[in-house]
Amino acid sequence: MTVSYEDVVRAAGRVGGHVLRTPVLEVAPGRFLKLEQLQHSGSFKVRGAFNRILSAGELPPGGVIAASGGNHGLAVAYAARALGVTAEIFVPEVTSPVKVAGLRALGARITQVGSIYSEAAEAAAKRAAETGALQVHAYDQPEVVAGQGTTGLELMAQTGGVDTIMVAVGGGGFAAGVAVGSGALGGPGPVSSGGSSSGGARSPRAEPGSGPKIVAVEPERIPTLHEALKAGEPVPVQVSGIAADALGATRLGDLAYDILSRAGARSVLVTDEAIVAARRTLWAEHRMVAEHAGATAYAALLSGVYTPAPGERVAIMVCGSNTDPATLAHGDG
Structure with missing residues (x-):
């Protein structure tokens, strides 16, 4: 790969x-x-978010899901809104309030969990397995x-x-x-x-x-x-x-x-x-x-x-x- x-x-x-x-x-x-x-x-990060979502073809009913320290979540939420799909974003508790407010403004569903990115990523992966949403990874x-x-x-x-x-x-x-x-x-x-x-x-x-x-x-x-x-x-x-x-x-x-x-x-x-x-x-x-x-x-x-x-x-x-x-x-x- x-x-x-x-x-x-x-x-x-x-x-x-x-x-x-x-x-x-x-x-x-x-x-x-x-x-x-x-x-x-x-x-x-919006560049990668758009490319991932647009590359996927028909999106699942669960929309898209991502874990983020903030910027990736904002990018995924922005791309999802532009493309008319729902976005669920998991962020750690240390995420800047400015970024959390931005996620809310973009209409994303937000879950703050864990003290670091990896803990939010684990929660997002579990949620994606439950809903079938398309995962948009922050970097990998x-x-x-x-x-x-x-x-x-x-x-x-x-x-x-x-x-x-x-x-x-x-x-x-x-x-x-x-x-x-x-x-x-x-x-x-x-x-x-x-x-x-x-x-x-x-x-x-x-x-x-x-x-x-x-x-x-x-x-x-x-x-x-x-x-x-x-x-x-x-x-x-x-x-x-x-x-x-x-x-x-x-x-x-x-x-x-x-x-x-x-x-x-x-x-x-x-x-x-x-x-x-x-x-x-x-x-x-x-x-x-x-x-x-x-x-x-x-x-x-x-x-x-x-x-x-x-x-x-x-x-x-x-x-x-x-x-x-x-x-x-x-x-x-």
């Missing part, structure tokens, strides 16, 4: 009428921010990963190609999808070193393996990929810290491990303090509202955990904005 570049291309055709082509901002020469926090439902389904990969496909067309993509990791579905969609595993690679950040798709050159390198950024207190790479397989980790409501998977997904290890992804760890600082910088310098998970990749660049080489073109995924805006000016909760 894996995801190919062709799977991502097909996903792009499937979800194109349902998701936004989010902008890319060049904040400095060769430094790009991909603004997925402006996506429907406030994160990239091929259709979900392929949908997230459309972000990488889009980024490469908008920038004309980059050398490095920095992306936050929890369960790993986003980073895995971006790796495939950007050509890090082969398929079309970068087209030039001088692309416009606002241009349309270009004709890429087919050079297997010529895509960008992937820098996976994880909170020090949720090192799912870091520990998986050390162990040679996904292993359980402890979950805590300021980004746990969105990056709080206790184990990297099997698909993500397969893809990211084959892509040679590098894992770097950032502190909660660095994440907070990056989130404040996004607001203070660019007036961008980002949740902590959304600022995690940027934290590695700003804190010096990852230092680009001279002339290296780097894209950073700003992946979510579901947060209380009041905390941007008055401190982090």
Whole structure:
């Protein structure tokens, strides 16, 4: 079970009428921010949700069901409402009130259970077995990963190609999808070193393996990929810290491990303090509202955990904005 570049291309055709082509901002020469926090439902996850549901054909009477730290649930609820099906979302008790309120506004049935994502996922799986609802996994389904990969496909067309993509990791579905969609595993690679950040798709050159390198950024207190790479397989980790409501998977997904290890992804760890600082910088310098998970990749660049080489073109995924805006000016909760 894996995801190919062709799977991502097909996903792009499937979800194109349902998701936004989010902008890319060049904040400095060769430094790009991909603004997925402006996506429907406030994160990239709506891409995978639409692709999973639309790939399923006729949906069961029970509708769709998902477990989430919040963002995936919002995406599934948004997609379900757009497609006229019911959604039942299980979230842990630590889920941000902003995200719970958003789920209610989208008309989803909500169950808060457990203290971490894995406990909500267990409850959701049990409920799906009872109702026959279509499960939309937060990160470990091929259709979900392929949908997230459309972000990488889009980024490469908008920038004309980059050398490095920095992306936050929890369960790993986003980073895995971006790796495939950007050509890090082969398929079309970068087209030039001088692309416009606002241009349309270009004709890429087919050079297997010529895509960008992937820098996976994880909170020090949720090192799912870091520990998986050390162990040679996904292993359980402890979950805590300021980004746990969105990056709080206790184990990297099997698909993500397969893809990211084959892509040679590098894992770097950032502190909660660095994440907070990056989130404040996004607001203070660019007036961008980002949740902590959304600022995690940027934290590695700003804190010096990852230092680009001279002339290296780097894209950073700003992946979510579901947060209380009041905390941007008055401190982090």
